[in-house]
Amino acid sequence: MSGDVLQHTDLRQSRRFLETYSPPKINGEFAGKHIISVEQFDRRDLQILFDATGSIRRRIKQQDRGLLELAAGKLMATLFYEASTRTDLSFQAAMRHLGGEVVAASNGVHFSSVYKGENLADTIRAVGCYSDAIVLRHPDVGSSYEAAYYLDQLNKQIARQVIVISGGDGVGEHPTQALLDLFTIFDFKGQIDGLNITLVGDLRHGRTVHSLAKLIARYQAENVVLNLVSPPLLRMPETVVQYATAKGITVRETDDLYDVLPETDVIYWTRIQEERFDDPADYEAIKDRFIMTPPVLAQAPDDAILMHPLPRKHEMGTPDDHDALDADPRAVYFRQMENGMFVRMALLAKVLGGLWV
Amino acid sequence: MSGDVLQHTDLRQSRRFLETYSPPKINGEFAGKHIISVEQFDRRDLQILFDATGSIRRRIKQQDRGLLELAAGKLMATLFYEASTRTDLSFQAAMRHLGGEVVAASNGVHFSSVYKGENLADTIRAVGCYSDAIVLRHPDVGSSYEAAYYLDQLNKQIARQVIVISGGDGVGEHPTQALLDLFTIFDFKGQIDGLNITLVGDLRHGRTVHSLAKLIARYQAENVVLNLVSPPLLRMPETVVQYATAKGITVRETDDLYDVLPETDVIYWTRIQEERFDDPADYEAIKDRFIMTPPVLAQAPDDAILMHPLPRKHEMGTPDDHDALDADPRAVYFRQMENGMFVRMALLAKVLGGLWV
Amino acid sequence: MSGDVLQHTDLRQSRRFLETYSPPKINGEFAGKHIISVEQFDRRDLQILFDATGSIRRRIKQQDRGLLELAAGKLMATLFYEASTRTDLSFQAAMRHLGGEVVAASNGVHFSSVYKGENLADTIRAVGCYSDAIVLRHPDVGSSYEAAYYLDQLNKQIARQVIVISGGDGVGEHPTQALLDLFTIFDFKGQIDGLNITLVGDLRHGRTVHSLAKLIARYQAENVVLNLVSPPLLRMPETVVQYATAKGITVRETDDLYDVLPETDVIYWTRIQEERFDDPADYEAIKDRFIMTPPVLAQAPDDAILMHPLPRKHEMGTPDDHDALDADPRAVYFRQMENGMFVRMALLAKVLGGLWV
Numbered sequence A, B, C: 001m002s003g004d005v006l007q008h009t010d011l012r013q014s015r016r017f018l019e020t021y022s023p024p025k026i027n028g029e030f031a032g033k034h035i036i037s038v039e040q041f042d043r044r045d046l047q048i049l050f051d052a053t054g055s056i057r058r059r060i061k062q063q064d065r066g067l068l069e070l071a072a073g074k075l076m077a078t079l080f081y082e083a084s085t086r087t088d089l090s091f092q093a094a095m096r097h098l099g100g101e102v103v104a105a106s107n108g109v110h111f112s113s114v115y116k117g118e119n120l121a122d123t124i125r126a127v128g129c130y131s132d133a134i135v136l137r138h139p140d141v142g143s144s145y146e147a148a149y150y151l152d153q154l155n156k157q158i159a160r161q162v163i164v165i166s167g168g169d170g171v172g173e174h175p176t177q178a179l180l181d182l183f184t185i186f187d188f189k190g191q192i193d194g195l196n197i198t199l200v201g202d203l204r205h206g207r208t209v210h211s212l213a214k215l216i217a218r219y220q221a222e223n224v225v226l227n228l229v230s231p232p233l234l235r236m237p238e239t240v241v242q243y244a245t246a247k248g249i250t251v252r253e254t255d256d257l258y259d260v261l262p263e264t265d266v267i268y269w270t271r272i273q274e275e276r277f278d279d280p281a282d283y284e285a286i287k288d289r290f291i292m293t294p295p296v297l298a299q300a301p302d303d304a305i306l307m308h309p310l311p312r313k314h315e316m317g318t319p320d321d322h323d324a325l326d327a328d329p330r331a332v333y334f335r336q337m338e339n340g341m342f343v344r345m346a347l348l349a350k351v352l353g354g355l356w357v
Helices: A014-020 A043-061 A065-069 A085-097 A108-114 A120-128 A143-158 A175-189 A207-218 A238-246 A280-290 A319-326 A333-353 B014-020 B043-061 B065-069 B085-097 B108-114 B120-128 B143-158 B175-189 B207-218 B238-246 B280-290 B319-326 B333-353 C014-020 C043-061 C065-069 C085-097 C108-114 C120-128 C143-158 C175-189 C207-218 C238-246 C280-290 C319-326 C333-353
Strands: A075-080 A101-104 A133-138 A163-169 A196-200 A225-229 A250-254 A266-269 A305-307 B075-080 B101-104 B133-138 B163-169 B196-200 B225-229 B250-254 B266-269 B305-307 C075-080 C101-104 C133-138 C163-169 C196-200 C225-229 C250-254 C266-269 C305-307
Touching: A014 A143, A043 A065, A043 A175, A043 A207, A043 A333, A075 A085, A075 A120, A075 C085, A085 A101, A085 A133, A085 A163, A085 A333, A085 B075, A085 B101, A085 B120, A101 C085, A120 A133, A120 A143, A120 C085, A120 C319, A120 C333, A133 A143, A133 A333, A143 A163, A143 C333, A163 A175, A163 A333, A175 A207, A175 A266, A175 A305, A175 A333, A196 A207, A207 A225, A207 A238, A238 A250, A305 A333, A319 B120, A333 B120, A333 B143, B014 B143, B043 B065, B043 B175, B043 B207, B043 B333, B075 B085, B075 B120, B085 B101, B085 B133, B085 B163, B085 B333, B085 C075, B085 C101, B085 C120, B120 B133, B120 B143, B133 B143, B133 B333, B143 B163, B163 B175, B163 B333, B175 B207, B175 B266, B175 B305, B175 B333, B196 B207, B207 B225, B207 B238, B238 B250, B305 B333, B319 C120, B333 C120, B333 C143, C014 C143, C043 C065, C043 C175, C043 C207, C043 C333, C075 C085, C075 C120, C085 C101, C085 C133, C085 C163, C085 C175, C085 C333, C120 C133, C120 C143, C133 C143, C133 C333, C143 C163, C163 C175, C163 C333, C175 C207, C175 C266, C175 C305, C175 C333, C196 C207, C207 C225, C207 C238, C238 C250, C305 C333
Parallel strands: A075 A101, A075 A133, A133 A163, A196 A225, A196 A266, A225 A250, A266 A305, B075 B101, B075 B133, B133 B163, B196 B225, B196 B266, B225 B250, B266 B305, C075 C101, C075 C133, C133 C163, C196 C225, C196 C266, C225 C250, C266 C305
Antiparallel strands: none
């Protein structure tokens, strides 16, 4: 080792914490628990969370200032090792609507240079010295597990309970995105049981669709059909498909949207990135079949909903297509985004709740 | 269209919203209205706003904590596509002094890379999903009009009233700067009617002086003389001169400050940038006549005031000149800057006021 | 002078304010005073501050929401001309735990481009127009003195009392770091009198150890032995050694840790940077003697404490060494960091206290 650069062999591997650290199951009790995986939740936990989300949304619309008591005196830090302005903003707005305070322990893209090579184990504890909850966004799979492990060590020393909430770790999980997606389905369709749900796009690399598929499975919904629509090259990983199938979900894989569109209740649209293809010709051959436009949506049932994790680009056509889609009552992606704040409010209130309130 | 880059022909043109979107007139009622142009205000609106500003300043000085109720539970987002630290800071401080919360949806210069090509129409709505008011700074003329249009669409869906306040759009308008400038004149001189007001510097490109000239006109002050002092190359645009003249203001254009300095009540000083001149010799020929120093100020009346939008550089000479000018009681630019926060507090309280309070 | 670039000869020299501006002595009364040097404090001031710090920590642990009244309605701005995420975060968290508000007037490394060459004298006053306290981090020695001088000028104009707190100025002082370090010693050892304190590492360039040594001297502790352990090239500046000696402290300088380790009560560890050495061979020759690992700590007394200003890197060995050290009850550096927030809370409450509370 020389100078200020740690050699690679000295670095802890975040990924190994995936094996050695077990995220705490919620089991109906959220207070003081890290939120780092959808695997922590079962159907009852999700129902508790969604009930709380609905209640919080109602109170926001009624301008109930009692909400400002739910996290008063609590401090949430955002620690983002890569930029994700929307996730950052959604968490910040959630915490502030609960009367809590927020400090930004990072500024996105420039973060790496700021801490000059300090490792995550130390940084997470440093931030933990000042805060009650830390929202962590990190490019390495397993980083939120590592953060949870080291916060557990810190908590013993400082006699407080600092928790970490994953804001996405690399190609791993993004649990709160899955929670808001499932809540949105529940919100518009009234239930999950019996639904025909279609995920479209790059299902191979899309963290969002992996987490959502897993969470639908964890909800143990009955009679759910999950359609997975992607180019052959970009199919859902087999592990996720097996996870869903093992929980009783009927999975159908296809590369033709029109096979499933007419009977779908929920369309979840995502982007396919050209750079995933080694040969540009492969991309050119399939891209037009993965663009949502008004004529495509016309073939969906009248009571279907069209979701998208946003931001969107050409996978919803031109700006004029955007405008036309936005005017369709089936397009719910902006309300889906708004729900993100409500779900995060419910989650923050619950995990922080056992401490001061 | 290929990859992640939208082709130029697909981009919406912010500028066309200038023609198609009509900013709502205030007409004595601020609640729920976007603030994107000085054209929304008339004399009565300005009097209401300035009364509120005076009241808020008094309450701040008296340390009246009731101010913290005026925006409690409200969330303001700052969305800056270009850096403007002072405007950002002034709005943030204003909102926080009203007990409201602030989230930064951007970090200035790096913003463009953060949203990876998402268009303004989507970004403004995404931010609107989480907030009650958005302060938008954007390099494109008309962008605040476009933002207002798309927020109107969003508001229908989410059954809330999210408003945008322009923090400056390109060479277009910067309405809150004009409001604080006019308030400062009113504050020190007690009225606008009958004043002799002198604007100095690059009047061609200066958004600040355009908006101020227009706002003086909208106030419909009587017997105002507006002196426009600039190099011939950098004269005020004819449209602005006509706008003022049509409202009864006497406009005098000159390139010699001493023509007007001895009888002026208000001196508004701005910088001339060398890069505006194709030929450096042209700049060299005029620059010394546009530097404010203690000997220049000595020729102004004893009860004149010297304003400047800040930051200042060589247009007020050396740091020693700065120190000497600062010690002159006629130099009011720091109090002008402080007034900026008070005006923005009054404006925020008023536009947010109809919702929760 | 031409264009937008001020020539060097026009720039004010921050350093000269070190001679011309006298930081106000605390003398038992903190309200409204700038905090820019450890020289402002004497033993009684430190005792007052440490009592308040202990009280605040107790109230935080008891979740006493009365703390949120201590800075309610007050606004603290952070103005960082260089990145220091921890100091920034610690001050922000401190202010928010007191119920006060925070605005960031800078974003670290990019700051210089943001204000486009405006000088410190103007920027500090601009920020002062909006805030009650400014935390200033700046690479130039004397910059906090210059800031204090110009805020005094502004305060006359705006009839308020805006104060500056130094967050570190170049190789000059970092007073709040010294305060938290001394508090931590006091906290774990119950007193300063009679202690054997060992500072290790690059004592020549380390601002942290200079300020701590001076503050120990200002506390006028009795029977203190101060061991200074460094390579000969990196010895503590003679001025600091004389300062301590003049106050009755016994100073011992050595390059061999084991000379002093067995009888030391407090070990303060810092990093040696390879780039300080002209000849890499010189660095190689000494570096192994300045790495703290479990076998080294094993030779310290059982009731010693191991401090570090953090972040740490190879000066505490490998990540595995970090883990082993962290598990040793003598390692107090994370609680030292947490104390930083408590000390800053006490300081902010006291300097702001005379105004609104």
